[in-house]
């Protein structure tokens with residue numbers, strides 16, 4: 001088991017997480033790039049180890065820091081390629097902004113909608129944002145990977161989507 005945690009150096013707005021880094025390749029790179037775009041406001045948490053579901057995940061460092069962040073952004077990979085990224089979680093403002101970009105009007109399948117209060121994505125102060133990357137977006141050598149990071153980054157950085165605005 002190996003944990004990588006980089007604390008946000010300023011306001012703890014977002015904790016970007018890849019808790020399935022070993023079984024979902026590309027999620028650690030995606031999370032690292034998002035956190036690196038604004039290390040003042042964004043922390044990074046990567047878990048390398050046995051796979052635990054998002055509703056059952058518990059780890060000492062994560063549990064200690066998560067409540068000090070406004071919003072958890074949890075990165076996963078799905079098998080579906082019907083949309084670039086399925087967006088879920090309980091922060092409705094961020095979810096609807098990113099759905100407009102990635103969904104073309106489609107609903108997130110309930111199984112991966114990240115609505116469960118026990119899901120670690122919802123353990124921040126203002127709910128969470130769960131991103132289920134399709135395989136082309138997760139693949140780090142793909143232009144879709146870079147483009148998707150750019151889009152998510154723009155939304156997280158936009159003043160009207162800051163969680164406590």
Ligand SMILES: [Zn+2]
Nearest residue numbers: 020024076077
């Ligand atoms: Zn996952």
